[in-house]
Amino acid sequence: MPKVLVSDKLSKTAVQIFKDNGVEVDYLPDLGKDKDKLLEVIGQYDGLAIRSATKVTEKIIAAANNLKVIGRAGIGVDNVDIPAATKKGIIVMNTPFGNSITTAEHAISLMLSLARQIPEADASTRASKWEKNRFMGVEVTSKVLGIIGAGNIGSIVADRAQGLRMKVIAFDPFLSPERALDLGIEKVELDDLLARADFITLHTPLTEQTKNILSREALAKVKDGVRIINCARGGLIDEAALYDALKAGKVAGAALDVFVEEPAVNNPLFELPNVICTPHLGASTTEAQENVALQVAEQISAYLMTGEITNALNFPSISAEEAPRLTPYVKLAETLGSFAGQLTDSDIKGIRIEYEGTVAGLNVRPLTAAALTGVMKPQLQDVNMVSAPQIAKDRGIPVEVITREQQGAYESYIRLTVVTDKQERGVAGTVFANGKPRIIQVKGINMEAELTPSMLYVTNEDRPGHIGRLGTLLGQLGVNIANFNLGRVEEGGDAIALVSIDGKLADDQLATIGKLEGVKQARALRF
Numbered sequence: 406m407p408k409v410l411v412s413d414k415l416s417k418t419a420v421q422i423f424k425d426n427g428v429e430v431d432y433l434p435d436l437g438k439d440k441d442k443l444l445e446v447i448g449q450y451d452g453l454a455i456r457s458a459t460k461v462t463e464k465i466i467a468a469a470n471n472l473k474v475i476g477r478a479g480i481g482v483d484n485v486d487i488p489a490a491t492k493k494g495i496i497v498m499n500t501p502f503g504n505s506i507t508t509a510e511h512a513i514s515l516m517l518s519l520a521r522q523i524p525e526a527d528a529s530t531r532a533s534k535w536e537k538n539r540f541m542g543v544e545v546t547s548k549v550l551g552i553i554g555a556g557n558i559g560s561i562v563a564d565r566a567q568g569l570r571m572k573v574i575a576f577d578p579f580l581s582p583e584r585a586l587d588l589g590i591e592k593v594e595l596d597d598l599l600a601r602a603d604f605i606t607l608h609t610p611l612t613e614q615t616k617n618i619l620s621r622e623a624l625a626k627v628k629d630g631v632r633i634i635n636c637a638r639g640g641l642i643d644e645a646a647l648y649d650a651l652k653a654g655k656v657a658g659a660a661l662d663v664f665v666e667e668p669a670v671n672n673p674l675f676e677l678p679n680v681i682c683t684p685h686l687g688a689s690t691t692e693a694q695e696n697v698a699l700q701v702a703e704q705i706s707a708y709l710m711t712g713e714i715t716n717a718l719n720f721p722s723i724s725a726e727e728a729p730r731l732t733p734y735v736k737l738a739e740t741l742g743s744f745a746g747q748l749t750d751s752d753i754k755g756i757r758i759e760y761e762g763t764v765a766g767l768n769v770r771p772l773t774a775a776a777l778t779g780v781m782k783p784q785l786q787d788v789n790m791v792s793a794p795q796i797a798k799d800r801g802i803p804v805e806v807i808t809r810e811q812q813g814a815y816e817s818y819i820r821l822t823v824v825t826d827k828q829e830r831g832v833a834g835t836v837f838a839n840g841k842p843r844i845i846q847v848k849g850i851n852m853e854a855e856l857t858p859s860m861l862y863v864t865n866e867d868r869p870g871h872i873g874r875l876g877t878l879l880g881q882l883g884v885n886i887a888n889f890n891l892g893r894v895e896e897g898g899d900a901i902a903l904v905s906i907d908g909k910l911a912d913d914q915l916a917t918i919g920k921l922e923g924v925k926q927a928r929a930l931r932f
């Protein structure tokens with residue numbers, strides 16, 4: 406039974422879902438904050454469910470020898486070292502929609518709080534000051550709201566702001582004009598947004614491009630008296646520059662849910678009266694926390710129990726319907742890769758994978774990942790479908806994928822070609838009705854062979870007596886033949902024998918076979 410650790414404070418709904426799905430679960434909501442303890446125990450788990458407190462660093466991942474999946478109950482995965490997880494073959498998934506409405510509502514709440522200085526007015530009233538003249542607010546109706554990042558949350562904010570009769574403009578290089586039209590918002594450049602917005606709200610992830618998107622220079626370009634809201638990530642605004650702009654009155658107010666350093670305890674911005682702060686509460690509603698806990702537990706369970714992949718950030722999704730249809734082809738692709746990988750000694754210059762017929766209509770990305778796994782496994786023990794594409798990329802191995810409709814006799818087949826300096830070696834296979842992979846062609850030579858755990862691969866010249874000599878030699882070596890498959894280019898040309906044998910060939914047995922008259926190459930293959 407797979408075992409999952411919940412190391413952050415997730416709704417207990419998650420625990421019940423894991424149990425209902427047959428997954429063992431340890432709910433230790435404070436463990437994530439204790440790096441040393443986490444390092445000590447992580448090796449026991451197949452899955453890890455987190456929010457933002459657990460930092461899944463390279464060191465934690467290195468110690469996570471059984472870990473297959475990390476699930477973030479939320480959106481941002483900046484607390485997970487995704488490249489390290491990918492290299493180790495660990496799926497990283499999030500729940501991209503579960504807290505979007507809640508976060509958008511928090512942004513709107515902060516905007517209205519800024520407009521009417523609600524926190525300060527509240528504090529003053531409780532202090533028995535009744536400062537009715539001090540708190541003069543602004544209306545939001547007809548004001549321009551500038552949204553930076555119009556994705557899931559940004560577009561919900563746009564919708565709610567339109568309900569408040571605001572004019573919404575957005576800067577998002579990935580927002581298509583059609584989508585902007587659908588949302589009823591005006592797509593603008595950043596400088597235009599800075600110059601026109603009465604309120605600016607940020608909804609992008611923190612990336613190299615978005616870091617300090619509200620920099621000192623950008624803040625110098627804003628409309629005087631703008632109000633800024635950040636419910637996305639600390640680091641999108643240059644906090645020192647914001648401090649100066651607030652002090653100078655260039656920015657009338659800022660409402661911040663997120664900070665460069667979190668937990669934020671000594672942030673200079675706290676001194677300013679025109680700043681409203683919340684402690685990263687964007688996703689903190691009962692509804693959102695139920696949603697994300699439920700989703701992450703379902704997603705992790707599905708992956709561990711059935712191989713279904715949803716919302717993975719480092720692997721293509723595989724739906725519950727697709728998973729059973731893909732399984733035999735995953736096996737075929739990995740087997741073809743393994744076949745070619747075991748026969749490849751020199752540097753790989755490229756890999757070509759052709760999908761023809763029905764298989765070409767499936768989601769071929771997992772199949773390609775499986776084929777690459779097969780090719781690389783003989784050289785690298787720790788490679789799997791998650792890490793293989795990245796490893797191929799890191800090693801500069803170009804991977805070409807071709808899909809086409811059925812042209813030949815087979816309803817479906819996959820051909821994998823490994824290109825080296827010396828040659829191109831192609832191997833093709835299909836899946837028969839029993840779901841088992843079968844080889845149908847090797848190096849352009851047609852043959853039909855089922856792949857069994859232990860095989861002998863021999864290339865030779867097609868000469869009379871060769872098969873007899875090979876059979877006799879195997880008998881003399883005490884090797885039992887389970888199946889003998891043959892193919893040749895033409896009479897007297899290159900030929901291949903693919904022999905299923907019982908047990909494993911020893912090195913000296915293989916060397917003896919290699920010396921047999923007419924044999925060009927002899928290899929032991931394991932599947």
Ligand SMILES: NC(=O)c1ccc[n+]([C@@H]2O[C@H](COP(=O)([O-])OP(=O)(O)OC[C@H]3O[C@@H](n4cnc5c(N)ncnc54)[C@H](O)[C@@H]3O)[C@@H](O)[C@H]2O)c1
Nearest residue numbers: 481508554555556557558577579608609610636637687688
């Ligand atoms: N405060 C919280 O508790 C809380 C809760 C949920 C999400 N978040 C954060 O909110 C942010 C947005 O989440 P989302 O679900 O809307 O993400 P999303 O991926 O749906 O949307 C992000 C948008 O940003 C845009 N973008 C990317 N780079 C950009 C750039 N350089 N300039 C302008 N736009 C750019 C993208 O095109 C996309 O449309 C994330 O950082 C997420 O972590 C915070």
Ligand SMILES: O=C(O)CC[C@@H](O)C(=O)O
Nearest residue numbers: 456457479480481688689
């Ligand atoms: O888990 C949380 O409270 C915050 C989540 C939020 O930052 C997110 O990116 O989803």
